[in-house]
Amino acid sequence: MRHAATAYLFSLALTGTAAAQMDAATTERLSRQALAEQLGTMSVTTMPQFQEGQLWSCPVDYVVLSRDWSYRQGGFITVNGGFGIVRVNKALGGFLKVIVNDIDPRTMTFTPSRPASAYIVTGNLSTNRGDIIDVGPSDVPGGIFVMLQAEPTLRLIADGFVNNKMVIAFARQQGGVDVKVPIETSVEDTTSGGLQRKRSPKAGLEFSECVQQLIKNMM
Numbered sequence: 001m002r003h004a005a006t007a008y009l010f011s012l013a014l015t016g017t018a019a020a021q022m023d024a025a026t027t028e029r030l031s032r033q034a035l036a037e038q039l040g041t042m043s044v045t046t047m048p049q050f051q052e053g054q055l056w057s058c059p060v061d062y063v064v065l066s067r068d069w070s071y072r073q074g075g076f077i078t079v080n081g082g083f084g085i086v087r088v089n090k091a092l093g094g095f096l097k098v099i100v101n102d103i104d105p106r107t108m109t110f111t112p113s114r115p116a117s118a119y120i121v122t123g124n125l126s127t128n129r130g131d132i133i134d135v136g137p138s139d140v141p142g143g144i145f146v147m148l149q150a151e152p153t154l155r156l157i158a159d160g161f162v163n164n165k166m167v168i169a170f171a172r173q174q175g176g177v178d179v180k181v182p183i184e185t186s187v188e189d190t191t192s193g194g195l196q197r198k199r200s201p202k203a204g205l206e207f208s209e210c211v212q213q214l215i216k217n218m219m
Contacts, residue, residue: 059084085157115183
C-alpha cells in the first residue's frame with residue numbers, strides 16, 4: 001500500500017463539494033484542525049507470515065499520525081511500517097520498517113520521504129549501531145528497512161507491549177536530529193473518523209505466541 005494510512009487515517013468532515021466552496025485558507029485551517037484531533041497511534045496489529053507452509057516471521061504492523069518538529073516545523077506526517085522477529089536460515093533476526101509520508105494540509109496529498117536511519121526505543125534501552133545487520137530501502141516509497149540482531153530487539157518489543165509504549169526514531173539525513181514517534185502498543189484499531197481508539201492486549205499476545213512457535217519450530 002503506497003499510502004496505507006490515507007483512507008484509513010482520515011475521515012475529514014470536508015466533502016469535495018464543500019471544500020470547493022471554501023477559500024484555500026479555510027480549507028487548510030479545517031484540515032489542520034482535523035489532523036490535530038487525530039494525532040497518535042491509529043493501529044497496532046500482528047499477522048504471522050509463512051513461507052512454504054512454515055512459520056517464517058512474526059511482524060507487528062503499526063500506523064501513526066504524528067508531527068515533525070525537527071525538520072518540518074511541526075508538519076504533519078504519517079509513520080507506518082512494522083517491526084518484529086524473522087527466521088534467517090537457522091537463526092533469528094529482528095527487523096524494523098519505517099515508512100514516512102509528509103502531509104500537505106492544503107491538498108491532503110502525501111509525499112514519501114525515506115529516512116536515512118531508524119531504530120527502536122523502549123524505556124532507557126534502544127537498538128544501536130552494534131545491533132544493525134543491514135540497512136536498505138523498503139519495498140514501499142518513503143521507507144527504510146533495517147535488519148537487527150534478535151537480541152535486544154525481541155526484549156525491546158516485549159517491553160513495549162508490557163509498558164504499552166514503544167518509540168520509533170528516525171533521522172531524515174545522515175547524522176541529523178532524530179524524530180521520535182511514540183506508539184501505543186495496545187491500540188488495536190481506530191474508529192469514528194480517527195477519534196476513538198479501540199484498545200486491547202491482542203497484538204502483544206499474538207506476537208508472544210508467534211515467537212514461541214517460531215522458536216519451537218527451530219528446535
